[in-house]
Amino acid sequence: MSDLSELYQQVILDHSKKPRNFQRLEEANRTAEGYNPLCGDQITVYLQLEDGVIRNISFQGSGCAISTASASMMTASLKGKTKADAEVLFKRFHCLITGAPDGSLDPSALGKLAVFSGVCEFPVRVKCASLPWHTLRAALEAKRETVSSE
Amino acid sequence: MTAAGNAITEKIHGQGGVIGFDVEKVREDFPILREKVHGKPLVYLDNAATSQKPQVVIDTLNRYYKVENSNIHRGIHFLSEQATRAYEDARGRVRHFLNASDTREIVFVRGTTEGINLVAQSYGRTFIKGGDEVLISAMEHHSNIVPWQILCEQVGARLRVIPINDDGELLIDEYGKLLNERTKFVSVAHVSNALGTINPVKQIIEMAHRRGVPVLIDGAQAAPHLKVDVQELDCDFYAFSGHKLYGPTGVGVLYGKASLLDAMPPYQGGGDMISSVTFEKTLYNVLPYKFEAGTPNIAGGIGLGVAIEYLGRIDLEARAAYERALLNCATEALSAITGVRIIGTAKEKASVLSFVLDGVHPHDIGTILDHEGIAIRTGHHCAMPVMQRFGVPATARASLAFYNTREEIDALAGAIHKVKKVFG
Numbered sequence: 001m002s003d004l005s006e007l008y009q010q011v012i013l014d015h016s017k018k019p020r021n022f023q024r025l026e027e028a029n030r031t032a033e034g035y036n037p038l039c040g041d042q043i044t045v046y047l048q049l050e051d052g053v054i055r056n057i058s059f060q061g062s063g064c065a066i067s068t069a070s071a072s073m074m075t076a077s078l079k080g081k082t083k084a085d086a087e088v089l090f091k092r093f094h095c096l097i098t099g100a101p102d103g104s105l106d107p108s109a110l111g112k113l114a115v116f117s118g119v120c121e122f123p124v125r126v127k128c129a130s131l132p133w134h135t136l137r138a139a140l141e142a143k144r145e146t147v148s149s150e
Numbered sequence: 151m152t153a154a155g156n157a158i159t160e161k162i163h164g165q166g167g168v169i170g171f172d173v174e175k176v177r178e179d180f181p182i183l184r185e186k187v188h189g190k191p192l193v194y195l196d197n198a199a200t201s202q203k204p205q206v207v208i209d210t211l212n213r214y215y216k217v218e219n220s221n222i223h224r225g226i227h228f229l230s231e232q233a234t235r236a237y238e239d240a241r242g243r244v245r246h247f248l249n250a251s252d253t254r255e256i257v258f259v260r261g262t263t264e265g266i267n268l269v270a271q272s273y274g275r276t277f278i279k280g281g282d283e284v285l286i287s288a289m290e291h292h293s294n295i296v297p298w299q300i301l302c303e304q305v306g307a308r309l310r311v312i313p314i315n316d317d318g319e320l321l322i323d324e325y326g327k328l329l330n331e332r333t334k335f336v337s338v339a340h341v342s343n344a345l346g347t348i349n350p351v352k353q354i355i356e357m358a359h360r361r362g363v364p365v366l367i368d369g370a371q372a373a374p375h376l377k378v379d380v381q382e383l384d385c386d387f388y389a390f391s392g393h394k395l396y397g398p399t400g401v402g403v404l405y406g407k408a409s410l411l412d413a414m415p416p417y418q419g420g421g422d423m424i425s426s427v428t429f430e431k432t433l434y435n436v437l438p439y440k441f442e443a444g445t446p447n448i449a450g451g452i453g454l455g456v457a458i459e460y461l462g463r464i465d466l467e468a469r470a471a472y473e474r475a476l477l478n479c480a481t482e483a484l485s486a487i488t489g490v491r492i493i494g495t496a497k498e499k500a501s502v503l504s505f506v507l508d509g510v511h512p513h514d515i516g517t518i519l520d521h522e523g524i525a526i527r528t529g530h531h532c533a534m535p536v537m538q539r540f541g542v543p544a545t546a547r548a549s550l551a552f553y554n555t556r557e558e559i560d561a562l563a564g565a566i567h568k569v570k571k572v573f574g
Binding site: 124 | 510
């Protein structure tokens with residue numbers, strides 16, 4: 001049986017209550033919006049991207065604890081990273097939350113994001129955790145339309 | 151019967167003097183209620199989404215496919231005649247359930263959604279023109295919004311919305327003001343799926359009829375809980391879903407006055423809805439078959455008939471009184487929890503308890519309750535404009551059926567305390 005405390009780890013609760021980088025970014029040169037029609041989660045990701053490097057990143061929106069914490073920790077872990085770094089991290093994160101076995105990926109490389117390992121036991125919550133990342137990817141690719149988790 | 155069950159029975163006795171209602175006995179009819187979820191007894195409080203099925207309905211579906219399966223209105227062989235009779239018997243039971251005057255007025259559809267779409271497209275595209283207005287309310291399910299938006303787009307009509315107050319009650323005076331010479335149709339919910347409000351549909355219908363405007367009542371949430379008498383209401387159309395009425399999924403009913411159905415063109419073309427076809431001209435079948443193209447959900451229709459028969463064996467007054475007492479208990483229990491705000495506090499309510507909890511998103515409430523074996527719905531309940539009206543992105547919704555108990559309400563309240571503990 002999946003364990004609730006694995007999902008709602010203290011770090012996740014902390015980030016959901018006090019999200020980091022939770023503001024509009026005036027210097028942003030990329031933004032994207034994400035929406036989960038199932039639960040109404042809505043997020044805007046702001047990026048200041050220079051020469052392929054994420055100089056600054058922030059987000060705004062409303063969502064459940066999992067999506068808010070995921071967005072908060074995503075922004076915290078991506079400052080100063082390259083676009084390529086972000087892609088690799090998303091891939092690893094996605095494997096973690098979907099429980100996809102991938103021997104080539106080292107979970108320890110995820111750092112603090114590893115606290116989301118409990119999500120894979122809650123299939124309906126995977127979209128909550130991945131919505132900020134899908135939105136980030138849209139911002140990196142400068143897509144215009146709203147990203148949907150569906 | 152348990153002590154708490156007794157308490158409710160006594161309460162009902164005390165309040166209305168009606169016959170007692172034995173919840174433990176009816177629970178035995180629903181095998182799924184004996185299931186466990188995450189190692190805990192299932193507490194099913196998502197009845198507004200779909201209700202559970204009594205054993206007689208499950209047995210009917212099983213038996214139909216095992217020994218009766220055949221197409222209807224076609225074969226002259228034994229099985230086909232039997233299936234046709236069973237299906238038409240079910241139509242008769244639906245007629246009786248709604249107190250319609252004639253089975254020609256009972257059209258089997260896939261569900262409430264298809265019933266509304268049928269009326270919007272068949273009646274709407276024939277009788278509603280550019281510049282006309284269609285009235286709906288601010289508490290409608292998407293299925294009573296979008297079909298009318300599509301129609302309005304097609305014919306150039308205007309969709310207008312009757313506002314609601316902060317309790318989630320329809321503003322009847324505002325409705326009166328919105329009714330005008332351009333109004334050509336009114337379509338409102340009997341009971342709101344997101345708020346539980348029981349609308350004064352009889353009054354709504356009377357006001358529209360004074361102007362000669364036909365009215366459709368979306369009965370998806372009302373049919374399982376209230377007495378529905380289409381002749382007394384004098385509604386022009388009434389739609390409901392079988393699966394919310396303890397019947398199978400994929401079948402529902404559109405009631406329509408024969409005079410209106412007769413004047414409407416078919417909704418879909420195909421087999422069964424014709425009386426003769428040549429490449430030059432097709433003659434349509436009589437009511438209700440004109441609106442039933444293709445092989446229908448035969449097992450579903452028969453199953454719905456059995457669900458209605460099952461419900462008929464339980465005294466409606468006692469069942470409704472029990473449900474009201476249970477809703478009152480649940481409302482009291484949740485109101486007593488600090489941080490809980492109930493969305494939808496109309497004086498007249500049925501079955502639905504929508505709520506939000508300070509600092510916790512409904513989705514997280516849903517996950518934690520699920521872990522306690524409690525099934526509720528979280529989200530916008532296919533009523534996004536209602537969420538906007540109340541300034542919330544989503545709510546948690548517990549919705550009751552007559553097989554729910556006081557103990558289950560206690561479990562719900564206990565689990566909400568647990569949510570608060572997790573989010574401390």
